[in-house]
Amino acid sequence: MSHSPLLEVQDLVTEFETDEGVVRALDGVSFSIGEGQTLGLVGESGCGKSVTALSIMGLLPRPAGRIVAGSILFNNQRLNTLPTRSMETIRGQSIGMVFQEPMTALNPVHTIGRQLTESLRLHTNLNDQARIQAAVSMLDRVGIPAPDIRMTEYPHQLSGGMRQRVVIAMALICQPKLLIADEPTTALDVTIQAQILDLIKDLQNEMGMAVIMITHDLGVIAETCESMVVMYAGRVAERGSVKQIFGSPMHPYTQGLLSSIPKLDGIPKSRLPVIEGIVPSLFDLPTGCRFNNRCARAITLCRESVPALRERQADQIIACHLWDEPS
């Protein structure tokens, strides 16, 4: 990777003001993604994967959420210090976003057509006629039958899979350079999930955009992404190429995650390896490595100091004191 990446997130720290005090949802998150690449962000609830997406998009709930340190560089432009107006031109035009629940991402009282043409109205000089034409052809591209009729319909008239296609069409209509998909298929059935993942892949090949795929499903990561970031309690546990991490995971959390999921070709009715304990609350994080209270290998050092991200090889970086120690 000689040229500079499309998006570079460096030491990002995001905090939320809550009734119970300040919560640090992201604590020094770094990763990057090149043009046309697919990066997976994976982790369990509260690990910060969605907050990462919202931080990039400048959509953190205000005034509670704010970025307190670090930088987000997109096309060499620093997003996190950008004035709201400039951010608005990037959002929707250069970066598109797909949310988990299509029904909440769509406005129930506006037609599909109106919602699709909105970002064209904001970001392009196209006239009414051209906007409608662009919207119809986008609906056609995401595989919606009879797109001109659908333009006049409301979200409730569509099935879940069709709604998610509309949300994808909305995110892509301005041909963004980066698409952030936050659990785009979690609310959908498996056969529909396969359709949507394929659609995203096809459109990516066609339009050459980069995709950040946020999911808790390691199967989705394995099937769609080239590189991945494993997050735990607001920090990066391990990141690198998907092949490398699935092939030889080095962080005990990644290892635990990968071995604890039931596999179709596994031994039926055998006990699964488990990660003991529960995901810690952000209000009550262990000191040192945040995984230390669930880690079978933890030693005193893990409770005292935060492990730095260290490189094993070019495509695998791990935040653990012990990965290169014999177990």
Add this chain to the structure above:
Amino acid sequence: MGRTIVKPLLEISHLSMHFPVKSGLLRRSTLVNRAVNDVDLSIYPGETLGLVGESGCGKTTLGRCIARLYQPTQGQIHYQGVDLASLNQRALLPYRRDIQMIFQDPMESLNSRHTVKEILEEPLIIHGMASAQARDTEVKRLLDLVGLPARSATRFPFEFSGGQRQRIGIARAIALKPKLIVCDEPVSALDVSIQSQILNLLLDLQSEFGLAYLFIAHDLAVVKHISDRIAIMYLGQVVETASSETIYQNPRHPYTQSLISASPVPDPTTTRQRVILKGDVPSPIDPPKGCHFHPRCPACFAPCADHPPPLEPIHGSEDHLARCHMVNAPGAAEDTAIIAQALGEAN
């Protein structure tokens, strides 16, 4: 496993659950939602029967009929020589202790104003454990069985994490020493690292008490892991049943084949051809004529659109049934082989 001699614990025949769909100004029922339509299934003692299908296929409704949370429209549920479907609430009471239920969302299914002790005591009181002291001991025993500390008894559901709440739900389900537990998506609301803890707990309890499970879920990998046999449902009907190994190794119904092919595999080195089904699941209010699956079926041929196929043994094997014209039709063997190859995995 010699099932020919073992008698089923529970035998469902021709079970249907139809919901009237009310519409219009006068709320007249004009249409019928055939959520479960003519289902035959058996569950054997100590086994896990997995029930898989997509949303709206009727798997939850079927589970609720078996737990008799619904009064089925038609059909029988034979249990210990009695037809549970025909019993009224009062007559059902003695059988309720034998068939219990675990729900998907433990926060919704536990009374938030009751302590864990009160939640676990309730079934004991209803089914006649009078002595408060005996109940105390029993609550402690149940908490211990599901891996919760005894001090949990005085706490409320909101004080627990999702996985711990599901443990409380499981403790309540086993309180009456049931023979069968209907588990409705018990792990789908949980984080990945917690899922395996709960699956292990269910496996442990099964081997300790010889429980049978009806395990309802949409995640094929989870169901295959925990089940002895699997039934696949589509639009209110069972379309294929077989041992979980057979369902995975030799699926015969095109819907089963596409479900397996659509499940994401957590291994980036597998290269396989996916067959992606076109279209959405149709509505059970107005299912397609003939085979319900035919509009989406990659193997559909002429008779599929007109004649509904029966659920029949594949080449005479009572252990493997499928509802498809293709599986036993003369000359269909090669066709299915071609489809299976197209659908199948490269590895």
